[in-house]
Amino acid sequence: MTTRRRFLALACGTLAAGELRAQLDPNIQAKRKAALEAAISKVVGDAPVRAGKVKLDVPPLIDNGNTVPISVTVDSPMSAASHVKAIHLFTEKNPQPYVITAHLGPRAGRATVSTRARIADTGRVIAIAELSDGTYWSDTVSVVVTLSACLEDGLI
Amino acid sequence: MARVAVTVPASAKRGEIIEIKTLAQHVMETGFRRTQTGELLPRDIITEFVCRYNGVEVFRVELHQAVAANPLIAFTTLATESGTLEFTWSGDNGYLANYKAEIKVV
Numbered sequence: 001m002t003t004r005r006r007f008l009a010l011a012c013g014t015l016a017a018g019e020l021r022a023q024l025d026p027n028i029q030a031k032r033k034a035a036l037e038a039a040i041s042k043v044v045g046d047a048p049v050r051a052g053k054v055k056l057d058v059p060p061l062i063d064n065g066n067t068v069p070i071s072v073t074v075d076s077p078m079s080a081a082s083h084v085k086a087i088h089l090f091t092e093k094n095p096q097p098y099v100i101t102a103h104l105g106p107r108a109g110r111a112t113v114s115t116r117a118r119i120a121d122t123g124r125v126i127a128i129a130e131l132s133d134g135t136y137w138s139d140t141v142s143v144v145v146t147l148s149a150c151l152e153d154g155l156i
Numbered sequence: 157m158a159r160v161a162v163t164v165p166a167s168a169k170r171g172e173i174i175e176i177k178t179l180a181q182h183v184m185e186t187g188f189r190r191t192q193t194g195e196l197l198p199r200d201i202i203t204e205f206v207c208r209y210n211g212v213e214v215f216r217v218e219l220h221q222a223v224a225a226n227p228l229i230a231f232t233t234l235a236t237e238s239g240t241l242e243f244t245w246s247g248d249n250g251y252l253a254n255y256k257a258e259i260k261v262v
Contacts, residue, residue: 099222109173114230
């Protein structure tokens with residue numbers, strides 16, 4: 001028979017088994033940082049990423065990390081000669097930092113994309129724009145997350 | 157059948173920038189969550205969204221686990237000619253959703 005005490009012990013055990021173990025990993029921050037850098041370098045390659053031109057719009061204080069409205073606008077004429085080829089979005093603390101890549105072109109008219117993301121923890125959100133001349137521009141916003149996505153909803 | 161919702165203006169002036177908002181109903185299961193018994197829930201997400209304007213691809217998005225459930229994608233495009241805007245979402249486990257919208261350009 002399952003007593004209340006046994007149930008509690010079992011529930012705590014399963015809780016600890018999941019992401020909590022990852023949370024207690026002393027190298028987790030270093031691992032997540034490496035994952036972020038790997039994700040960015042996979043997209044950007046060796047090209048330098050400069051700050052500017054990109055405007056990343058994220059609320060600075062996030063109550064619920066499960067749906068965070070994010071919009072990215074890039075200062076570009078969006079002509080055939082000079083346009084934004086792609087917009088990449090990353091978050092610093094997620095188990096998988098890559099959020100989206102949007103491919104656009106001169107037919108977009110305006111270089112703007114909006115979506116909703118999951119953000120696991122307080123940290124940076126990074127938007128990188130790839131221009132038609134091969135340069136990369138970025139904007140970084142630090143956000144505070146009170147209810148995180150990904151981690152604590154390990155139980156259903 | 158997968159449910160989607162798209163807003164496209166019914167008509168636009170030639171050369172006007174129109175805003176398109178799309179929503180697809182999807183759990184976007186990350187593959188990081190566990191059940192009560194500790195088993196990992198397999199990843200189940202939409203991986204790609206494409207918008208075609210009269211058959212020509214004008215916008216494409218690659219999605220990953222960090223996109224929220226029921227992904228919203230809003231973007232703009234130039235109204236060049238009357239015709240059909242076709243939206244396609246594709247993802248894990250053979251997920252495929254399609255939506256077509258007519259636009260009249262004057």
